[in-house]
Amino acid sequence: MNIVIIGNGITGVTCARFIRKQSDHKITIISAETDYFFSRTALMYIYMGHMKFKNTMPYENWFWEKNRINLKRAFVNNVDTVNKELHLDSGEKMSYDKLVLATGSKPNKFGWPGQDLKGVQGLYSYQDLQLLEKNTATLPKRAVIVGGGLIGIELAEMLHSRHIPVTLLVRESSFWNNVLPDGESAMINRHIIEHGFDLRLGVNLGEIVSDENGRAKAVIIKETGEKIDCQLVGLTAGVSPNISFVKDSNIQTNRGILVNKSQETNIPDVYAAGDCAEFHEPVAGRRPIEQVWYTGKIQGKVVADNICGKRTEYDPGHWFNSAKFLDIEYQTYGWVFPKLREGETDFYWEHKDGKKCLHFVWNKDTGKFIGLNVFGIRLRHEIFDRFLRDERDIDFVLTNLKSANFDPEFYAQHEKEIVEKFNKKTGKNISLEKLSGLKAALAMLRGR
């Protein structure tokens, strides 16, 4: 069987690997972006000088030949699902028996005046990074970043590393406050300001002003009319599925390419996975389009299993995620919404240094643990996954908090203080399980 995968990101590559593990089918990965798979999440580190491009490639170049995965550098203009053919930008046609669409995302543009000027860009692809190098070759006196999300703060950190002053325009009244509750969001606000960024909260981009050469020279803030001179504008207000090449085909799309839980599109033998896929029926609690590294991985494997005859549905388990805001690491397990939902109650603890916090959410009536945000402390994924799967209550989670600590050795431990504060707030009398570290984790995972 001849399998063609469009997109050499984490989703497409995971799919190819798992097809190869299970079969001898012919596999071809097409990408217009790069010859070889690299880790998109590491683009920022290339710009900051932490890594070279080569360091971001998880597999050495011999890997592909050894595993008989053909790599093709091309852009797919059209998909002809009737004749099972792809039309490439070179004019070449490529046939397939099974087609996997894993084309990822593209940065959002919301029709702002001046959004297509020179010196205005998003940050998603390898080409975006090359463009950023070009746009900052003459060290702009200021850059303005529009959008206060994960990519926005990464771009700010990148530019800061090159000594370019940064202004961040954030729509929300506090950073990432549409995802983070107030306490966590305020912590990140402080941290951003500590790094010397000009953080503007509760403002929107009005327009980007052009100079005589069609290059951005300033932005105007919608609310205040203030004009900020700048030579670079970063548009980081989220991403959306990169699916324009299927618009003319009979593959059904909405915002993304519509799929069922087995990642199948409306056309037989055509699958979609990763950032570009949109579920008709999302997994409970999750969004129809998930733009996360690990969901791309899981979806890629689901496609591989289905192609190889093992009927599988997307089942990502309990929600988790992680990120890093400048120097502060963030992990989340289960659901913590920016505002408590009906029937939920919470406990927020913040360390006196203002750079570590935990935010627990549970059901007010049953005590069932619902989710946790944690900043500045590392926690063990397996343990929190177990808490959620076993539907433990909040008292159990607090009691066994030490088993989840994943900070390096010799780090200060805060569980005692956290539990004391928790008891004080709730009037409960939880006593912390003394066992800690790997021993405690193993006891928990092995069910004692």
Place this chain on the structure above:
Amino acid sequence: MSEINDSLSLANPSPVQLNGSQKIALAITGIGLLLIFIAWFGGSAIQTTMFLWPSLALIFSGGLWYAFASYKGIPEGIKNNHVFFNSLSNRGALGWIAGIILTGFYVCLYWYPHLLGLSADGLTNTGLVQMFDPLSQLLKGKPASQWFVYGTLYTVAILIMGVKFILKYRHNMYQVVRTISVMFFQTAFAFLIPELLEGLNSEQAYFAKDMKNMWPLNYYFFEDWHLNNMLAGGNLGWFMLVLGILMILVISPTLTYFYGKRWYCSWVCGCGGLAETAGDPWRQLSDKSLKAWKLERWIIYSVLVLILFVTAFVLYTYFTGNANIGPLNSYDVRKWYGFFIGAAFSGVIGVGFYPILGSRVWCRFGCPMAAILGLQQKFFSRFRITTNGSQCISCGNCSTYCEMGIDVRHYAQKGQDIVRASCVGCGICAAVCPRGVLKLENGPQDSRKVIEISDGGIKVNT
């Protein structure tokens, strides 16, 4: 297909942004180093002893000042900006110059010590060696040797760069404690105590007095002259002999079982101490390819076999008085080991090539001690690096900053625990990980690899 292998950077991404304080500090350090070079190259007419204290004072104060000035006012966190843009840390001109100077110094040290000013009669040194006479007189009542100069500079490098490392990683207590440990073991165990003991026992013939420097890293431990000198060395000699054997047979295997080889390689060892402090700017230059790993295993285990053979042969000669087996002569064999492995590999290549091959070339490819501890770590130890569930985003920071060239990401992205013979447990992979994925841990040996994460989900093997 073209291989893109650059930083992509178009501008000079790293305009020199030294602040005034850093510039003054560098100037002070520079003058201190200049005194050393004047002493070295100034010719025998100069009386260099008076350079010592001013030079050390300038190097220490300037170096420490620079370290503080570099991180002052900057929030705590990972500080790897511009590592791959910097000429010194990315095999640029400065890196090559540093490599050539270091290599040249080692060549002089091992094979042409008279170029450093070592006198033939051991009494009237000149040049660089003479410069260190006052300190040597103070510690052991003897003029300096080239090895004393080396030991002093080595310790100074570990102390100053150790402080810089601590400031760089001040948010990470594992790094802070570990670095204090290597600074302590170098200063006390490798430098001060042996020199003072040497002074107190100056009538005795030489034997090694660095309690932590065990065979086979100290390859001459079982040579007949060394055994004889220890046996003739009174209580201290007997102590060093018994301790040396206990270290090999009892202390080291026990500690490695509980903590992995890190207890030695990145907490105690002098080679490791230099690599972790002075070598830190070059840790990212290690080769992570599978080919390099294959080469590593061939070379390091060959060196191990070689030293086992040499030592067995040396002991055979010691006990039987017989120096020859067939055409091989045990005195020749040990001499060649000392030349090729002891000097050329561990010194010239191991440290001289820091700026080219990375900071752990000797530890990774050559050290037979690391080979033994590594085999034990792999097959009989409670140590592992745990991977945290499915949080890995394959970014590659862990692999990039692994000084031993381990492709940490290969394991982390599969959710596998990392159990590798070469891992020295420096903990930098865990430090640079942006998602909190890695943790150095000790636990029951059968729990290594207990947690397996496939792309589908988490499985716990009970």
